[in-house]
Amino acid sequence: MGLKILAIETSTEACSVALLDKDKCNEFHEIVPQKHTERLLPMLDELLTECKTDISEINYIAFGCGPGAFTGIRIACSAAQAISFSQDIPIIPISTLAGLAHGAAKKYNSSKIIPCIDARMQEVYWANYSFEANSGKVTLAGEEQVISPEATNISFNKGNNEIIAIGSGWLTYKELLTERHSKYKIIQSEIEYPHAKDIAEIAKIKIADGNVKQAEDALPTYLRNKVTHQKRG
Numbered sequence: 001m002g003l004k005i006l007a008i009e010t011s012t013e014a015c016s017v018a019l020l021d022k023d024k025c026n027e028f029h030e031i032v033p034q035k036h037t038e039r040l041l042p043m044l045d046e047l048l049t050e051c052k053t054d055i056s057e058i059n060y061i062a063f064g065c066g067p068g069a070f071t072g073i074r075i076a077c078s079a080a081q082a083i084s085f086s087q088d089i090p091i092i093p094i095s096t097l098a099g100l101a102h103g104a105a106k107k108y109n110s111s112k113i114i115p116c117i118d119a120r121m122q123e124v125y126w127a128n129y130s131f132e133a134n135s136g137k138v139t140l141a142g143e144e145q146v147i148s149p150e151a152t153n154i155s156f157n158k159g160n161n162e163i164i165a166i167g168s169g170w171l172t173y174k175e176l177l178t179e180r181h182s183k184y185k186i187i188q189s190e191i192e193y194p195h196a197k198d199i200a201e202i203a204k205i206k207i208a209d210g211n212v213k214q215a216e217d218a219l220p221t222y223l224r225n226k227v228t229h230q231k232r233g
Contacts, residue, residue, distance in 0.1 A: 004053065005060045005207070006044075006083065007200035010036045010076040011068025011096040012117060012168065017043045018196035019051050019058075020204060026051050027197040036075050044079075058087060060212065062203035064194055065093035066221035067125040067144060068117060073220045084215035091218040092203040092211070097127045097167075099194040101138040102202050104166040105131035108187060112156050113138070116169030116177070119146050124169035125223060128155045137205055146223040149173040154181050161185050168192045 009016040015036045018027040028043045048055060063080035066073040077093075084091040100115035110131065117125040128141040141155050154163060163181070166189040170177060178186055206212065 003060075003204070003207070004058050005062055005200045005203050006058045007062040007094075007196040007203060008040070008044075008076045008080055009064035009096070009099060009194050009196040009199050010040060010072040011064045011066050012072065012193045013069075014193035014195075015039045015043060016194070016196035017047050018200045019047055019053060020197070020200035021051065021053070025197045025200060027195060029195055031193070036072055040075060040079060055083070055087060058083070058089060060090050060092060060203060060207060061087075062092040062094055062199050063218075064096040064099055064196070064199050065219070066096055067119070067146065067223040068096050070222065073222070077218065077220045081215040081218060084218070090207075090212035091215050092206050092213065093218045093221075094199045094202050094206075095127075095140075095144065095221065096194050097125060097144055098129065098138050098140070098202060099198040100166050100191070101127070101129035101131070102198040103191055103195055104164045104189055105129075105138055106198075107189070107191070108164050109133075110162065110164045110187070112162065113164045113166060114154060114170075116152075116165065116167045118168040118172040119224065123148055123224075124152065124173065126152050126169070130156070135205075136201075138202070144221075144223060149176050150180065152177065152180065154184060156184075162187060164189060166191050167194075
């Protein structure tokens, strides 16, 4: 029996589903702002039909757990938990920013990636990720943040200064961010939103490391809530 991982990513304007079967990955990806609820289940049905796979054949379910749009994150989390419960399979929550970083690492073969998602309210979701080609892993340096573009920092200080910039935040605040980080050679990716195929591929690595959860333990990541709580405290 092959390893089949179903992945869901709805943290942004994109609604994305993927099925990773051994090393073959099929994905449906649509830009459908505020229509994730009506599109997600049909897309899952279409994906499984195209792959000639029944839901009972799925071994693991993965989802983009944020940060991102609160409603979109909840949709992915709820759907993934429902599948995990109904099929009695492990669940793997994956950072949306890590998904973006993984996609950039594959496309550009680069070791330094800054995923950045427009968080509205003049803020962005921001992180520094490095990529290790031998293991295929993206590793977070420091913490993921919700922060104003003017306050963002790049923490890489070794080797060449080439940085892959990926995500909607870079496109929204391109001039501001490029000027702020002008000492780096910024390679701007055209990829705006995370893909479920990258969520699935990261999940495969986590499964090999034994890093999986039960449905009730898989929680969304709401960075803005965390920051608000800290300010009030």
